[in-house]
Amino acid sequence: MKKDKELRICEKGHKYYKSSDCRSCPTCDKENKPKSGFLSRLYSPARNALLHEGIDTLEKLSTYTEKEILDIHGIGPTSIPILKEALEEEGLSFKEE
Numbered sequence: 001m002k003k004d005k006e007l008r009i010c011e012k013g014h015k016y017y018k019s020s021d022c023r024s025c026p027t028c029d030k031e032n033k034p035k036s037g038f039l040s041r042l043y044s045p046a047r048n049a050l051l052h053e054g055i056d057t058l059e060k061l062s063t064y065t066e067k068e069i070l071d072i073h074g075i076g077p078t079s080i081p082i083l084k085e086a087l088e089e090e091g092l093s094f095k096e097e
Contacts, residue, residue, distance in 0.1 A: 003020075004019060005018060006019070008023070024048060029044035029048070040081075055071055058090050
């Protein structure tokens with residue numbers, strides 16, 4: 001059975017509906033989206049997941065394997081090609097398994 005969407009209000013007073021346990025406010029996510037850099041290329045769940053883990057630079061990202069990144073809640077397989085491209089543009093790559 002699918003969970004009904006419930007009205008939520010974030011700390012800033014934005015109203016939004018969500019059916020998942022995710023507390024991320026869509027309005028805040030749009031306001032906080034970086035204008036440039038590799039994080040700007042990602043959807044908010046992946047971006048928030050990386051930031052939650054303290055991964056805010058490509059140098060930090062390069063210290064992880066692809067599997068370790070995929071194991072982070074909020075990161076899906078569609079994020080990996082985006083991250084690989086960003087790393088390659090800077091002459092970096094994921095850590096070898």
